[in-house]
Amino acid sequence: MAVTFTWYLQGLTPTEISYGDGDILQFANGSFNGPVYVGEWNDSTHVKTDAGVDKSSANTPNNNKFISQDGGGGGGSQADWGDGTEDLDQITNAEASLKINIADTSAFVVNDAIFFSYDGIDMANPLACLSVKAAEVGDTNFTDAEGNASALSLTDQGPATSHDYFIVISKSPDTVGLKSDKLRFEATIQ
Amino acid sequence: MIQWRVKLSSGEVFTENIKPFEKISGEKTPWLRLLDYIDKNNLKIVSLSLVDGERVFNLPSKANRPKFMAFSGLRKPKNFNFYRMLGMEFDKRELFSVIEADYGNYKLQLWVDEYHKDSWVLVK
Numbered sequence: 142m143a144v145t146f147t148w149y150l151q152g153l154t155p156t157e158i159s160y161g162d163g164d165i166l167q168f169a170n171g172s173f174n175g176p177v178y179v180g181e182w183n184d185s186t187h188v189k190t191d192a193g194v195d196k197s198s199a200n201t202p203n204n205n206k207f208i209s210q211d212g213g214g215g216g217g218s219q220a221d222w223g224d225g226t227e228d229l230d231q232i233t234n235a236e237a238s239l240k241i242n243i244a245d246t247s248a249f250v251v252n253d254a255i256f257f258s259y260d261g262i263d264m265a266n267p268l269a270c271l272s273v274k275a276a277e278v279g280d281t282n283f284t285d286a287e288g289n290a291s292a293l294s295l296t297d298q299g300p301a302t303s304h305d306y307f308i309v310i311s312k313s314p315d316t317v318g319l320k321s322d323k324l325r326f327e328a329t330i331q
Numbered sequence: 332m333i334q335w336r337v338k339l340s341s342g343e344v345f346t347e348n349i350k351p352f353e354k355i356s357g358e359k360t361p362w363l364r365l366l367d368y369i370d371k372n373n374l375k376i377v378s379l380s381l382v383d384g385e386r387v388f389n390l391p392s393k394a395n396r397p398k399f400m401a402f403s404g405l406r407k408p409k410n411f412n413f414y415r416m417l418g419m420e421f422d423k424r425e426l427f428s429v430i431e432a433d434y435g436n437y438k439l440q441l442w443v444d445e446y447h448k449d450s451w452v453l454v455k
Contacts, residue, residue, distance in 0.1 A: 143332075144426065146419045158421050165421060243417070246356040250363065252414075300359050324421065329414040329429075331362050 144249075144330065149240040151307075152202035156188045163191025166239075166324065168312040173198065182207045182274075182313045186238050205238045207274040207311035210283060217281040218274075220309060229309065230281045237278050237307040241326050248300040254328035256308055257292035261323040264289045268322035270315040278307040286310075295328070333383045333428040333443050335362060335413045338392070340375040346382065362413055379411040379430045381443050388441055388450060390432045408432035408439070416442070 148158040150166060158164045168183035169175045173195040177183050186204045188196040208219040213228035220229050222236045234240075243251065258273040260266045267273070267287030275286035275293045284293040298304050306326070314320050334347035345352050345365060352361035359367070369376065378392030393407045410433040418425035426445040431438050440453040 144415070144417065146417065146424060148419070148421060160424060161422065163422070241419070245360075247354050247358060247360045248363070249360045300363060302357065325418060326420075327416070327418045329416050331360060331414045 144243060144245045146326075147242045147244075149242070150186060150188050150197055150200075150202050150238060151235065151240050152197060152200040154200040155240065156197035156200045156202060158188055164196060165189050165321075177312070177314055179314050179317060182311050203236060203238045205232070205236075205309045205311050207283060207313070210274075213281075215281070218276070218283045220283075220311065222309075228281075229276055229283065230279065232278055232309055234278050234305070234307040237309050239308040239310055241306040241308065242303060243328070243330065244303040246302060248302050249304075249330045250300050251298045251304050252329045252331070253297070254295035254306060254326065255289070255292035256295060256306070256324070256326050257286040257289050258322045258324055259288055261321070264325065267291075268320060270318075271320040271322055272313040272315060273322065274309075274311045276309040278309065280309075283309075283311075289325075292327075333381050333445055335428070335430065336380045336382050336387070337365065337376050337411075338378040338394075339369065340377055341372070376411040379413060379432070381428050381430055381441065383443065383448060386448075388430070388443055390430055390439065390441055406434055409435050415445070 149155040167187040167189045169185045170177050171184035173187050186202055190196050206221040208221055208226050210218050213219040218229040219226050222232055260268040265288050273287050274283040276283045277295050285291055286293040295306050336346045338344050347361045348354055352365055379390050381388040412431040414429050416427045416429055427442045429442050431440045438455045443450045
């Protein structure tokens with residue numbers, strides 16, 4: 142298998158978060174490099190290069206902002222993805238911030254996929270003082286995807302040569318200062 | 332690339348990426364096609380290995396002629412499985428080939444790193 146793995150920040154045009162180039166996903170206050178205040182949630186999402194450039198600036202990137210955990214219809218979560226507050230389960234694939242693609246030339250299945258944030262050292266440990274909410278498109282509620290024991294579980298996918306996972310993600314600092322976590326995706330493929 | 336190798340209850344031995352289980356663009360992976368073949372012919376996997384060039388990583392098998400006395404009289408796996416485990420971060424790619432012997436109430440797994448060739452054994 143020559144499997145390829147690719148992360149994208151979606152938008153009018155997707156921005157690849159390039160492997161090996163030092164790209165990161167930046168959660169900001171509406172402006173590139175703009176800090177999100179303590180207790181607030183991101184108003185913009187960007188791909189920042191190793192050189193500090195806003196790689197996604199021309200692509201009108203999506204932003205998914207956490208609003209509430211259970212204030213929506215039927216106790217579902219709420220988020221804002223550009224049209225005001227809506228129930229999380231109404232977001233579409235194209236409106237999610239993150240897309241993860243796994244591809245190969247033969248048709249493979251994907252099982253037991255998970256997604257989570259951690260501190261970059263121990264996958265069991267969330268980054269201190271950072272709240273991370275994540276959901277797969279179609280979920281009714283957010284998961285606090287902080288550490289692998291609290292990972293977001295993703296849907297199994299049947300045989301195909303290309304698999305996409307669409308993830309809604311929002312972050313909030315609990316204290317003042319730059320927060321740099323790692324986002325990780327794991328899955329079994331056959 | 333690390334390949335799986337199976338021996339079936341029919342006595343047939345198959346290896347990933349070698350006919351008839353070569354990789355074919357647009358079709359199911361060799362492993363999924365093997366499972367279809369096993370199901371269609373009502374067969375079972377007798378032994379399962381990973382092969383990396385001249386190196387072979389073996390799980391305990393269902394075979395009846397163990398090489399050493401220490402292998403005799405041991406519990407035999409009920410089922411076998413193979414998959415690849417991938418992990419990805421923005422700056423990290425990990426891919427392991429995993430073979431698994433299922434004993435019913437626990438599983439013995441052998442993991443081999445596709446990129447660095449390190450291996451681990453897990454009991455779950």
